[in-house]
Amino acid sequence: MLDSKIPAGPLDQKWTDYKGHCKLVNPANKRKLEVIVVGTGLAGASAAASLGELGYQVKAFCFQDSPRRAHSIAAQGGINAAKNYQNDGDSVFRLFYDTIKGGDYRAREANVHRLAEVSVNIIDQCVAQGVPFAREYGGLLNNRSFGGTQVKRTFYAAGQTGQQLLIGAYQALERQVALGKVKMYTRHEMLDVVVIDGKARGIICRNLITGELERHFGHAVLLCTGGYGNVFYLSTNAMGSNVTAAWKAHKKGAYFANPCFTQIHPTCIPVSGDHQSKLTLMSESLRNDGRIWVPAKLGDKRAANDIPEEERDYFLERRYPAFGNLVPRDVASRAAKERCDAGYGVGTTGQAVYLDFKFNLINKYGKAEANKLGIQNPDTATLIRLGKEVVKEEYGNLFDMYEKITGENPYEVPMRIYPAVHYTMGGLWVDYELMTSVKGLYALGEANFSDHGANRLGASALMQGLADGYFVIPYTIGNYLADEIATKPIPTEHPAFAEAEQKVADRINTLLSIKGNQTVESFHKRLGRIMWEQCGMARSEQGLKKAIEDIRQLKKEFWSDVRIPGQVNEMNPELDKAGRVADFIELGELMCLDALDRKESCGGHFREESQTEEGEALRDDQQYAYVAAWGYQSDSQWQLNKEPLLFDVAKPSQRSYK
Amino acid sequence: MQHYNMNLTLKVWRQKNAADKGHFETYPVKNISSEMSFLEMIDVLNEQLIKEGKEPIAFDHDCREGICGMCSMYINGRPHGPWQHNTTCQLHMRAYQDGDTIVVEPWRANAFPVVKDLMVDRSAFDRIIQAGGYISVNTGNAVDANATPIEKDKADDAFAAAACIGCGACVAACKNSSAMLFVGAKVSHLALLPQGSPERKSRAVNMVAQMDKEGFGACTNTGACEAVCPKGISIENIARLNREYMMAGLTEDK
Numbered sequence A: 001m002l003d004s005k006i007p008a009g010p011l012d013q014k015w016t017d018y019k020g021h022c023k024l025v026n027p028a029n030k031r032k033l034e035v036i037v038v039g040t041g042l043a044g045a046s047a048a049a050s051l052g053e054l055g056y057q058v059k060a061f062c063f064q065d066s067p068r069r070a071h072s073i074a075a076q077g078g079i080n081a082a083k084n085y086q087n088d089g090d091s092v093f094r095l096f097y098d099t100i101k102g103g104d105y106r107a108r109e110a111n112v113h114r115l116a117e118v119s120v121n122i123i124d125q126c127v128a129q130g131v132p133f134a135r136e137y138g139g140l141l142n143n144r145s146f147g148g149t150q151v152k153r154t155f156y157a158a159g160q161t162g163q164q165l166l167i168g169a170y171q172a173l174e175r176q177v178a179l180g181k182v183k184m185y186t187r188h189e190m191l192d193v194v195v196i197d198g199k200a201r202g203i204i205c206r207n208l209i210t211g212e213l214e215r216h217f218g219h220a221v222l223l224c225t226g227g228y229g230n231v232f233y234l235s236t237n238a239m240g241s242n243v244t245a246a247w248k249a250h251k252k253g254a255y256f257a258n259p260c261f262t263q264i265h266p267t268c269i270p271v272s273g274d275h276q277s278k279l280t281l282m283s284e285s286l287r288n289d290g291r292i293w294v295p296a297k298l299g300d301k302r303a304a305n306d307i308p309e310e311e312r313d314y315f316l317e318r319r320y321p322a323f324g325n326l327v328p329r330d331v332a333s334r335a336a337k338e339r340c341d342a343g344y345g346v347g348t349t350g351q352a353v354y355l356d357f358k359f360n361l362i363n364k365y366g367k368a369e370a371n372k373l374g375i376q377n378p379d380t381a382t383l384i385r386l387g388k389e390v391v392k393e394e395y396g397n398l399f400d401m402y403e404k405i406t407g408e409n410p411y412e413v414p415m416r417i418y419p420a421v422h423y424t425m426g427g428l429w430v431d432y433e434l435m436t437s438v439k440g441l442y443a444l445g446e447a448n449f450s451d452h453g454a455n456r457l458g459a460s461a462l463m464q465g466l467a468d469g470y471f472v473i474p475y476t477i478g479n480y481l482a483d484e485i486a487t488k489p490i491p492t493e494h495p496a497f498a499e500a501e502q503k504v505a506d507r508i509n510t511l512l513s514i515k516g517n518q519t520v521e522s523f524h525k526r527l528g529r530i531m532w533e534q535c536g537m538a539r540s541e542q543g544l545k546k547a548i549e550d551i552r553q554l555k556k557e558f559w560s561d562v563r564i565p566g567q568v569n570e571m572n573p574e575l576d577k578a579g580r581v582a583d584f585i586e587l588g589e590l591m592c593l594d595a596l597d598r599k600e601s602c603g604g605h606f607r608e609e610s611q612t613e614e615g616e617a618l619r620d621d622q623q624y625a626y627v628a629a630w631g632y633q634s635d636s637q638w639q640l641n642k643e644p645l646l647f648d649v650a651k652p653s654q655r656s657y658k
Numbered sequence B: 001m002q003h004y005n006m007n008l009t010l011k012v013w014r015q016k017n018a019a020d021k022g023h024f025e026t027y028p029v030k031n032i033s034s035e036m037s038f039l040e041m042i043d044v045l046n047e048q049l050i051k052e053g054k055e056p057i058a059f060d061h062d063c064r065e066g067i068c069g070m071c072s073m074y075i076n077g078r079p080h081g082p083w084q085h086n087t088t089c090q091l092h093m094r095a096y097q098d099g100d101t102i103v104v105e106p107w108r109a110n111a112f113p114v115v116k117d118l119m120v121d122r123s124a125f126d127r128i129i130q131a132g133g134y135i136s137v138n139t140g141n142a143v144d145a146n147a148t149p150i151e152k153d154k155a156d157d158a159f160a161a162a163a164c165i166g167c168g169a170c171v172a173a174c175k176n177s178s179a180m181l182f183v184g185a186k187v188s189h190l191a192l193l194p195q196g197s198p199e200r201k202s203r204a205v206n207m208v209a210q211m212d213k214e215g216f217g218a219c220t221n222t223g224a225c226e227a228v229c230p231k232g233i234s235i236e237n238i239a240r241l242n243r244e245y246m247m248a249g250l251t252e253d254k
Helices: A011-021 A042-054 A092-102 A109-129 A161-178 A244-251 A284-288 A315-319 A329-341 A358-373 A380-406 A461-484 A495-514 A520-535 A541-561 A573-597 B038-051 B123-130 B152-162 B169-173 B180-191 B194-213 B224-228 B236-251
Strands: A034-038 A057-061 A182-185 A188-196 A199-207 A213-217 A220-223 A262-268 A291-295 A353-356 A415-424 A441-443 A626-634 A637-644 B005-014 B023-033 B101-105 B114-116
Touching (some): A034 A042, A034 A199, A042 A057, A042 A182, A042 A461, A092 A109, A109 A461, A109 B194, A161 A182, A161 B123, A161 B152, A188 A213, A188 A495, A199 A220, A199 A495, A220 A461, A244 A441, A262 A284, A262 A329, A284 A380, A291 A315, A291 A329, A315 A329, A358 A380, A441 A461, A520 A541, A520 A573, A520 B038, A573 A626, A573 A637, B023 B038, B123 B194, B152 B180, B169 B180, B169 B224, B180 B194, B180 B224, B180 B236, B194 B236
Parallel strands (some): A034 A220, A057 A182, A220 A441, B005 B101
Antiparallel strands (some): A188 A199, A199 A213, A262 A415, A291 A353, A353 A415, A626 A637
């Protein structure tokens, strides 16, 4: 029933063969075909720009005031590519293998191999656009390393790589806007997909300034709408990041795959109080130079700098000597949680560990600089001074951000960090062509499920977003649209558009008419607490069952007691938020259901019932080597479809980073 | 850091829509923690307003980590508030003391009309980018990324200019509402790189023309823009824009 359309042939030939044989649309016909792109992050902006360049008529939508503000902009550390510029043994195969292994053998081989193949083109394209990646003194590109790998393949622009890549894609997009190939709709939110005769043919969206509902036709619809980490309320996502577009597509027939696969990022600034609206990431790249530790003695309340070296427990280096501080995110997060749960956590709440730069500041950077300057036997103060300069160049903006939020200077005292929700590997189910289970409806970037399995490696999200938008969809969409060249644009007076718009209007009116007592925000916070406690870093059958009950109760309460101020026909941010939270509540239930179904542990999904003696995630490949693709049936009713995962090249084994 | 709680008085600009005249409203807020961000303090006020059956204050915000450029509050006469190199979302309440009065306005510039309350329309910036703020390279055109070495100093300067988040604080701070720092940053970013060289003349001319068309004012080198820029974009970029513009004018062959 689920056809993933993976091309036949050897793994490393599939994409080449596909490109050689897929259908093409000639330039004259491209001009007659309209494509809707929802979301303008890395995936959306790169797709809209590339399709515009090819000659399609593109309409792009975003809810922000400018496409440049999509949350890809906040990505910090870098983007992977198998360039092997460092001569350290990297290759397309290694990037493929690391990604499959890092994902704990729950991703599709063919998609991941394609991702590794096109990674090299992404870097070329971005440099040509003027993306100012970090360079060496010789003028060539520099690299750093990220978790779960033993090579340096990450390209970066200080701690602002996502910003620079997005600005590159945004400029390419604006160029197409100027050329009239892309029409841009800002402050618009997609609220439904219009499906006619089994094919996606358009969307209904709300103009967030006037409140009007609009109908837009497209021969195909691309959802590039990011992840759903905000279901946890507190996450590193932007305040506006939401699941609504993907959820509406799900309710129109698109399967939702592996919804419980969420990434808890190990290095975020800890929660400071109930007022907290979001959590801030401190890039994984910091683990290149920062060492993670807690006091070795229980109840040691001394300040970090007063605890001598031999009384510190560098628990990642202790447990995983081969990868040390650069183990994958799921492993690092669980290890931090384990120490904190055992009572070794630091800070006022005890829910934090130290990330300390002093050692490398002195020994790595300080000594190298002193050597360059010919300073013999430098004292520690000199080494620190010299080291600081280098660290500032590498991570300056992150250190500044940390200081603004916490009021502490991380050059002097170690950062305090704790895991936080960061990324969602799950998403809309797509086949090899990135098409969902609804014909003509595509999902790109974080919005789909395909490449990261149960755990994403650092610096791979940017890679996937741009791969999908620049180098995959321009080929695969042609294979579909080649059969649509005779389809005339469908007038938006068509009954399917009218019906979809009416449903959207009815739901908005229902929400506004409740006039209850509790704010949208308060419901979102309660949902977040349920999800974090029962469907966060550790999950159990009992907890998940309870969570499902609690969420159903919360849903009832929401629909009978939410209070939304303002009117329908005006800018109304509370109303926008209410619609998103209502969707998050439904998604939360499905996530718990999925987590309950998957009795194994894998990657970021840790079922307490399934662990090794050392407390590592224990997979069950016999029973769970599948993608769980959930089909929506009715309220709280889903049907589970399984896509078996076959590993022809990267044979599954117990992941080991020791 | 020592934590403390404070009571404050807020004077906030309220304006129903672009057509409305707008006015200040005064709100007391109580028990604000010094650990909150400025926007979290506004969240608290909004929750309070909703509970009282009033309309919450509309404001732009998204990433809340100082990079998306969406937040835009003019706080006590200064864009993004009192801290150096900072956005509103990263301003924390330890910048204030118990009993303080804080005045919050939207960006004020003809080219940035108010949408509602503290939200303004900054689409003029997108149109300036459309006029030439890019390198014309279609997907697939690129040569190997290391084929063109770029001097590290130049690459670093290009990056420093490209760090602009497009928030518009420079315009809000300028007595003439000039967008020269924004335009200068983009022209510099691309002019400093060899990839940007083929289009450098038309880029400078067209972007400046669009800036004028949008109704931004002229630059008198006062430097208020640089002083409030959350990303520390240097006013040198305006000098570079002027050079690029002049060279384009002197050597134009069309």
